[in-house]
Every structure is written in C-alpha cells, then in structure tokens.
Amino acid sequence: MKITVSGETKDVADGITVTELMEQEKVETPEYVSVSVNEEFISRGDFSSTKLKEGDTVEFLYFMGGGSAA
Amino acid sequence: MAFTNEQMERYSRHIILKEIGVKGQKKLLASKVLIIGAGGLGAPAALYLAAAGVGTIGIADADAVDLSNLQRQIIHSTADLGKPKVLSAQESMEAINPDVQVNTYQEFITSSNIMDLIRDYDFILDGTDNFPAKFLINDACVMAGKPFSHAGIIRFKGQLMTVIPGEGPCYRCVFKNPPPKDAVPTCRQAGVIGAMAGVIGCLQALEAIKYITGTGELLVGSLLTFDALTMEFHKIRLPKKDPDCAVCGEHPTITKLIDYEQAACDWKPGEKV
Ligand SMILES: [Zn+2]
Numbered sequence: 001m002k003i004t005v006s007g008e009t010k011d012v013a014d015g016i017t018v019t020e021l022m023e024q025e026k027v028e029t030p031e032y033v034s035v036s037v038n039e040e041f042i043s044r045g046d047f048s049s050t051k052l053k054e055g056d057t058v059e060f061l062y063f064m065g066g067g068s069a070a
Numbered sequence: 071m072a073f074t075n076e077q078m079e080r081y082s083r084h085i086i087l088k089e090i091g092v093k094g095q096k097k098l099l100a101s102k103v104l105i106i107g108a109g110g111l112g113a114p115a116a117l118y119l120a121a122a123g124v125g126t127i128g129i130a131d132a133d134a135v136d137l138s139n140l141q142r143q144i145i146h147s148t149a150d151l152g153k154p155k156v157l158s159a160q161e162s163m164e165a166i167n168p169d170v171q172v173n174t175y176q177e178f179i180t181s182s183n184i185m186d187l188i189r190d191y192d193f194i195l196d197g198t199d200n201f202p203a204k205f206l207i208n209d210a211c212v213m214a215g216k217p218f219s220h221a222g223i224i225r226f227k228g229q230l231m232t233v234i235p236g237e238g239p240c241y242r243c244v245f246k247n248p249p250p251k252d253a254v255p256t257c258r259q260a261g262v263i264g265a266m267a268g269v270i271g272c273l274q275a276l277e278a279i280k281y282i283t284g285t286g287e288l289l290v291g292s293l294l295t296f297d298a299l300t301m302e303f304h305k306i307r308l309p310k311k312d313p314d315c316a317v318c319g320e321h322p323t324i325t326k327l328i329d330y331e332q333a334a335c336d337w338k339p340g341e342k343v
Contacts, residue, residue, distance in 0.1 A: 006306075007304045031253075032254050034244055039309045040309050061306065061308075064224050064229050065198075065201060065223075065256045
C-alpha cells in the first residue's frame with residue numbers, strides 16, 4: 001500500500017505498524033521521536049499497536065538542539 | 071514619529087515593499103525582540119533584526135566568545151575571543167544600526183529570571199542549544215502569553231516552528247518532555263554545518279519580522295524542516311494544540327517553571343564531552 005512518509009510517497013507492507021515503519025525508515029533514537037499520522041499525535045505507547053492504512057500521512061518529529069548555551 | 075532622511079534611505083528596501091511600507095517599518099522601530107542565546111542561531115537573527123530596524127533588541131547569553139564558536143556564530147569576530155558574547159553581539163548590532171537599543175543580559179536563563187526577562191518583549195527568539203532551555207522558554211512564553219520562535223540545528227539539518235500561545239500547538243504539545251541527558255545527540259557531539267545556523271537563524275528573524283508587521287503566514291501549527299544534503303524544505307502540518315498538553319492544555323499540570331538538568335552544546339577546550 002502507498003503512504004506518505006515525511007512528504008514522500010512510499011510503498012509499504014499492508015498493515016505496517018508505526019514501530020515497524022520507524023525500523024524500516026531507520027529512524028534514529030526512535031524512543032525520542034514524536035509521530036503524527038494524518039495530523040494526529042500517536043502516543044508513544046501506541047506505536048507498536050498502530051497499524052497504518054493506505055493513504056496515511058506519517059510525520060516523524062525529531063528533537064533538535066543547536067544554537068547557544070544560554 | 072516621522073522618519074529622518076537617513077532612515078528613509080536606510081529602510082527604503084523595506085518601505086518599498088507593499089507588505090511592510092512606512093507603517094510596517096514604524097512597527098519594527100517600535101518593537102522589542104528578545105533573543106535568548108547569542109550563538110549559531112542568535113547571531114544571524116540578531117544581525118538581521120538590527121539591520122531591519124527592530125527598535126529594541128534584548129540579547130541573553132552567559133558565555134564568552136570561544137574559538138570553536140567562530141565557525142558559525144558570525145556576530146562575533148576573532149578579536150572578540152574571551153569577550154562576553156552579549157557585549158560582542160551588542161557591538162556588532164550597534165555598528166550595523168545606531169537606531170537600535172540593545173539590552174544585554176549576561177546570564178543563564180532559569181526558572182527564576184526568565185519571566186522578568188521576557189516581560190517587556192513582544193516576541194522571543196529561542197536560539198538556545200539545549201532542551202532544558204527550550205522547554206523553559208516554551209513554558210514561560212505559554213504562561214506569559216508571549217509569541218516565540220523555536221529552532222534547532224544539527225549536522226546538515228535544521229527546523230523551526232512559531233508558537234503563539236492559544237493559537238496553535240506549543241513545543242511541549244509536540245515533544246512532551248526533554249529527552250534524558252545525552253539521549254539525543256547535540257551539535258557538540260554530532261557537529262553542525264555553520265551555514266545551517268545562518269539558514270535557520272535567518273528564518274527565525276523572518277518570523278519575528280512577519281509577526282511584528284502582520285505579514286504573511288507564520289509557522290504556527292507547522293514545523294519547517296530543512297535538509298542541506300538534499301536541499302529540501304519540508305513543512306510539516308502539526309496536529310492541533312494538544313488538549314492534554316501539560317502546559318497549554320485544558321488542565322495544565324505544569325503551573326510552575328522547571329529547571330531541567332542537561333549538558334549544553336558548546337564545546338570548550340578541557341571540558342568533558
Ligand atoms: Zn502545548
């Protein structure tokens with residue numbers, strides 16, 4: 001099935017879970033990444049039970065520091 | 071307040087823009103922006119905001135200029151090594167534009183001073199490198215109802231979002247809690263391409279200018295990411311403000327500011343990484 005991941009269309013296995021997608025996409029430090037599906041946040045505890053559907057839009061939101069100590 | 075001939079000329083490229091005009095330029099001159107962090111992000115933002123004629127610019131940073139800063143913190147020069155960053159930044163801003171009143175705060179932001187720091191400013195720019203500071207700025211701005219620009223940079227990537235309390239999600243709606251110390255690489259550990267600070271810091275300055283002049287659409291409810299390796303910008307539409315958010319939600323559990331503990335990003339010789 002086709003889903004949109006970080007703005008790109010991807011072909012993934014039917015019923016792939018958020019956790020599986022994160023592995024497939026080689027998401028760094030997945031335990032500290034926020035995920036939204038169709039503009040709704042998914043609770044961290046639900047990553048492994050959330051199955052994606054055809055046409056879903058998935059975004060990974062990463063912590064980013066940088067700048068200056070203040 | 072009428073412009074002098076010199077001001078008409080200095081700001082002519084703004085004044086000619088129909089979105090800014092004389093009215094917008096007057097708003098800029100009457101506005102007050104606080105930049106927290108005179109580092110990679112704060113440096114280009116401060117230079118452009120000073121050049122733009124933001125009338126009052128506050129700059130907060132406890133550190134002194136270090137050799138490892140100069141790869142990206144373009145508001146400081148080699149001659150400024152060892153000088154407090156806020157003073158070096160003040161000199162650069164005043165040299166660009168004498169119209170600007172620069173207020174310096176040579177201190178770390180904490181739960182006890184941040185409310186006083188942000189009180190008199192219209193817009194806050196988060197140019198800090200560490201998550202405790204980013205969460206502190208978010209929470210304080212949400213509590214005080216102050217709009218701010220959040221940004222982060224690492225390696226060849228950067229991102230930013232604008233928070234207007236009450237209008238869209240806050241930083242905590244998206245990221246909940248700071249990651250444990252050293253769980254997420256910092257730019258000290260992972261490195262950052264200097265020009266990335268310029269790209270993202272300038273985008274923060276644009277958001278401040280757009281907010282002040284009421285121009286265009288802000289990154290409220292969106293997180294803009296930039297990848298320099300692919301040269302791709304991606305605007306992520308964020309979910310709505312989280313009703314369960316600990317600070318901006320319907321029943322906030324954070325009602326007092328928190329000082330989280332975490333190492334900062336700037337590398338200093340002799341300091342353990
Ligand atoms: Zn929130």
